[in-house]
Amino acid sequence: MTDPYDVIVVGAGIVGAACARACAAQGLTTLVVDAAGVGGGATAAGMGHIVVMDDSPAQLALTRRSQQLWGALAAELPSKVEFEPRGTLWVAADEEEMQEVRRKQVVYSAAGVRTEVLDAHSLAAAEPQLRPGLAGALLVPSDAVLYPPAAAAYLIHQAMDLGARMLPSQRVVAAGRGQVRMEDGSSLSASRIVNACGAGAISLLPELPIRKRRGHLLITDRYPGFVHHQLVELGYLKSAHSVAGASVAFNVQPRQTGQVLIGSSREFGEEDAAINHTLLAAMLRRAQSYLPRIGALKTIRVWTGFRAATPDKLPLIGPWPDDPSLLLATGHEGLGITTSLATGELVAAEIAGVKPEIPAQPYLPARFLDGSRAASQQGLFEEAAHD
Amino acid sequence: MTETRSTDLPSDGNSIVLSVDGVSVRVSPGCTVAAAVLMAGTPTRTSVSGEPRAPLCGMGICFECRVSIDGVPYQRSCQTLCLPGMKVTTTGAQLLP
Amino acid sequence: MTQIFDTLVIGAGPAGMAAAIAAAESGQRVGVVDDNPAPGGQVWRHGTPLPNAGRRWKGQFEAAPAVRLAGWRVIDCLRLAPDGGVLRAECNTPSVPAADLHFRHLILATGARERFLPFPGWTLPNVMGVGGLDAMVRGGLPIAGKRVVVAGTGPLLLAVAAHLIKRGAQVVAICEQASLAQMAPLGLALLRQPGKLRQGAAYRWATRKTPFLTHCWPLAALAEPGADDHRDPGTQPRLRTVTLHRNERQWNVACDYLACGFHLVPNTELATLLGCQMQDGFVVTDQQMRTSTPGVWCAGEPTGIGGVDASLLEGRIAGLSAAGKSEAALSLSQRRPAIQAFTQALEHACRLNPRLRDLAAEETTVCRCEDVHMGALRERSSARDARLHTRCGMGPCQGRICGAATEFLFGWLPDPARPPIFPALVSSLMEEAAAGSPAQPEIDSR
Incomplete structure (x- = not known):
């Protein structure tokens, strides 16, 4: 048979x-x-963030290969996919995080990923909504955003x-x-x-x-030009912003619609799709600490989802x-x-x-x-x- | 309750003057911003595909009547009462050349 | 800001006002949240003329010892337990920070909105809801001398037409989608409600010069003027002509406004967020207007579209029950069956003709927030599937307008409500619930 x-x-x-x-x-x-x-x-x-990550060589290999495949596919993706080569800005708050920027640049470069180090001035020019006083950022231009x-x-x-x-x-x-x-x-x-x-x-x-690892996201009404790149803090790599075992990080994405997608949170042990108001509030305050005016944007929706996490x-x-x-x-x-x-x-x-x-x-x-x-x-x- | 240019407004203690896309509109107290925008003859917003839109539900549900009021975007004009000196901007006007 | 109440009422329409008055009379510390700048709901919206009953109830409400949060809307529930909970509310004035409202008892009196159905041209400026145009006129829009077509279904058509005529409008036609036969049971029910019958007769008298066309609906709204229309076109595209349909005949009518709404659908976002049991889109309650969620009552249109009298009665029952006066509440509830018969007759009379499903063409907008066309929706399988793959319902109205339409067009049930149940400032979601014990409310020294 x-x-x-x-x-x-x-x-x-x-x-x-x-x-x-x-x-x-x-x-x-x-x-x-x-x-x-x-x-x-x-x-x-x-x-919907197409991103090269380097937590481990295997992760780097998989994300790099995928990013290349997305790049090759980009031209044929229909407009509904909202593919935009926005690039990621890994934002460094201080000199210590700038060292991480430089380390990351070496690793990415070895993997064939072109990056650009932005100093404080260039970062402020690239993203005027970011709070003043940040040290700089690593720009990964080949990262992208899609729906x-x-x-x-x-x-x-x-x-x-x-x-x-x-x-x-x-x-x-x-x-x-x-x-x-x-x-x-x-x-x-x-x-x-x-x-x-x-x-x-x-x-x-x-x-x-x-294990299921629950996350929260918030999407705003349309504010074209509020941010231009996917913005991710480098800080969460060295210190989790922990809230009762869960953590939040600054991770904000401009959508093609002009909407702003705000993340992120991570928590284990939750099976319920309901909103954790404490964690959501912490996540938004974290975002506000980088984008001081984000509180004035209008939220359209908040939701949760479950990541499939391995050890x-x-x-x-x-x-x-x-x-x-x-x-x-x-x-x-x-x-x-x-x-x-x-x-x-x-x-x-x-x-x-x-x-x-x-x-x-x-x-x-x-x-x-x-x-x-x-x-x-x-x-x-x-x-x-x-x- | 007529639309008037700011230069020839009669003085009237019982009315409110606000601006809609830079044009002065005189209204009675209790008038909603949505009604004032309709009086000014302009759409309240331009839809995501570029169509002019004006109020639909009149009760704060449909969000077609959203305008900027004193620089704050996305205010529902039907749920907002006119105040003297208010500066209302429609998205239609913003998108005009 | 934190406020603590024995009984918190959401909505200051007839049901909410009656609930607040009854609870306050019973010594409860009462708070009332309402999105509108003034109380009265849609039926007794700010702006003259108000019927005597409306003036009386608004007067009583304004005299009652209650904290009134006018221009506020509930955006989220932070805590809910049988002995109370916390709702977060936001003010229409953006500079005012969000407030946490603690309660022991919660009464939902969130009213209803119009159902809109898509047809070609319904997105043109000056095509509004029936209540929508009425609200604009009450909000100061001059209507004298304007030509208006009133269309859709439900008792609102006649009431609004009468009001517009009183304000000097030239109402060209009243188009009711229901057939005369379909409306007959409502006529019989009215015979048992002398007050409503008198009111209906007064509206018909006021509109006597306007043709009342049953089994009639708009096919299209057009921006092009008719041949005999020489009025100033203005600078912006707007409604100039309505194509009407009746008995296989269609014709064009020149007009300045089309007021079109297909009866009402209840506002149940908060009730569903709180987990209240629903049936056929309405909140299920017992005789005392208690929902399936302990500590939460519901009154007025969310329990069934029954009009002002039903709302006032249910509001009063809920207010008394929340204040612990169960006997008084139960005694009042004996008056409900007569009113419920009217609700059922009304529902029958407003049942939509299936042919209204054919009004929208492929390129007709269904979701106005995201400009999603009818043609893009036909292949989708549910409201969620449509949202994910066409953006239908993804905009700021959160599906309040297109959801009722797609339920009728495709049978899609609305998704469960998610916070915020109204678009809210990001800053309004940035704070944890302020501490406060709803079990021990502050004593108000007002």
């Missing part, structure tokens, strides 16, 4: 969409299933043009051993199944080393050792929008049996199953929670 599909991708968020597109491009017969429609989960809740649900829809659209199918409005209750079972009792079979359910991946595979801050991409039919594409924490494209590339290369563009090893789920299986994943997280 032949399986009707080579691949079933569970999850039509941006990661699932990128996996489906890459698999379809390899000539694999591909099906995508998601009850929440395209880009309805964390993809809709995220910021994630539309980007996911575009990737799904491309996958379908390549022959993939999309099955909406069916909740998946089980996935593995070549079978995907739906809520209505029906099931589908495939040679390989990709679990791309973000933080929801654990509902299908409870033993995954993934080592790297995603789970590749085969699940316990089930040869199952692959994972989850655990991207706050970088799923950026790293979706390289994730898709890795997943498709694995299934098609071709050599990936970047080494797959650092992201393999097997890394958490090496040695003793009894190793407490909770213990792994305890360390990570203090980042």
